[in-house]
Ligand code: SF4
């Protein structure tokens with residue numbers, strides 16, 4: 726008997742249902758950090774300053790249903806929009822699949838737990854601050870959101 730492969734391995738992004746599309750988000754919160762763009766080079770500079778609606782503990786949007794009304798420049802990810810977006814973090818599930826790469830073990834769809842994205846150190850938990858108290862974004866430029874994280878595996882112990 727063979728296991729049926731999961732939907733993200735068998736369907737293209739533009740073939741997924743709305744529910745599958747939403748489930749792809751790993752809840753890392755990295756895309757909700759503010760970014761700056763350098764005029765001369767067009768380079769994207771990441772900051773550790775989070776959108777005011779990001780819950781810094783869960784790393785999820787605190788009002789996802791109303792987010793576009795409350796934060797008009799919140800970008801809605803769609804399969805079509807992906808091609809024009811150059812600032813998604815390299816660990817983002819949408820970016821990984823669009824580039825033909827697999828989801829990592831810490832992705833909740835793979836691990837079966839929403840906690841692994843935090844346990845592996847992929848989410849912004851503990852290292853982002855809210856735009857409500859950040860001041861100038863230029864003072865908060867960091868590299869880590871734009872780099873592929875080296876995940877921490879949670880400590881394992883033997884089952885006796
Ligand atoms: S970076 Fe990608 S996977 Fe992470 S929260 Fe944003 S959309 Fe979801």
Ligand code: SF4
Nearest residue numbers: 757776779786792799
């Ligand atoms: S409104 Fe919500 S989804 Fe949009 S950037 Fe802010 S926290 Fe993220």
